[in-house]
Amino acid sequence: MPELPEVETICRGITPLIVGLSIAGIIIREPRLCVLIPADLSASLHGRTVLAVSRRAKYLLIHCSGDCTLLIHLGMSGTLRFFAEPLSCERHDHVEIIFDQGGRLRFRDPRRFGAILLSHGDPLAHPALAGLGPEPLSDEFTTDYLYRRSRQRTVAVKSFLMDQKTVVGVGNIYASEALHAAGIVPWRPCGTISRRRYALLVKEVRAVLLHAIEAGGTTLRDFQSAAGKPGYFAQELMVYGRAGDQCRKCGGEIQNIRIGGRSSFYCSGCQS
DNA sequence: CATGCGGCCTGGCAGC
């Protein structure tokens, strides 16, 4: 589910709801998601105040008092929702953070590919975050950077783009979308792409992500914001999930092939 | 080192 726009949507959604609240406790029903055992996690968080919420790559960072940060990854199927009132929990409601002021943050993740980590000190130095590439919406993500990094490499440009060491936050949906917008066929070896085309790709990656954030993310099946609302970018997808349909730009037929084990969508009319 | 693939999990859906 969640690529950068979805995580950003959650981040913006929960920030005004939980900043300033203090943590009364944490309920962990599925310990496999957490690196720390429940008792340790609970002890580490109890009594701390939420100072800020931010996003790095596809991780959500909940910054707490005492130099302690909760890192939450939503995996493929995770959602994070805030409830003002206690509600009975459902299947796959694995973790819940309860606040002294009332309200609770609930982490649901049917496929359990998500993770909850705890960082002391600088969260960006945490092993989960330390080796990641630049943020696509930052100044570090430039044509030169992508061009230089891709030289002498043979991986498909789509896999290159989805590699979180290249650039973070771009997953299967937005990689297909950005490559379509840039007119680049997804299987092209990344080392054979010109600087000029990378310039366009950088621009289109940024554009598609910003556009998706504005729409509140893409809801294919179960993504929802912290308030439980779906994202509206699905209706604006140009290629993802549209195999056999007409390209909205050129009328060609959208193709679906597998690259690096992932479904990849493109239009042979617009992309080369 | 770079690349490609299987595995981790469950649910939903198409096809029989």
Add this chain to the structure above:
DNA sequence: TGCTGCCAGGCCGCAT
């Protein structure tokens, strides 16, 4: 209706 197989937004570790 019910079963089977396949697919799914991510990422890690292993074999080549």
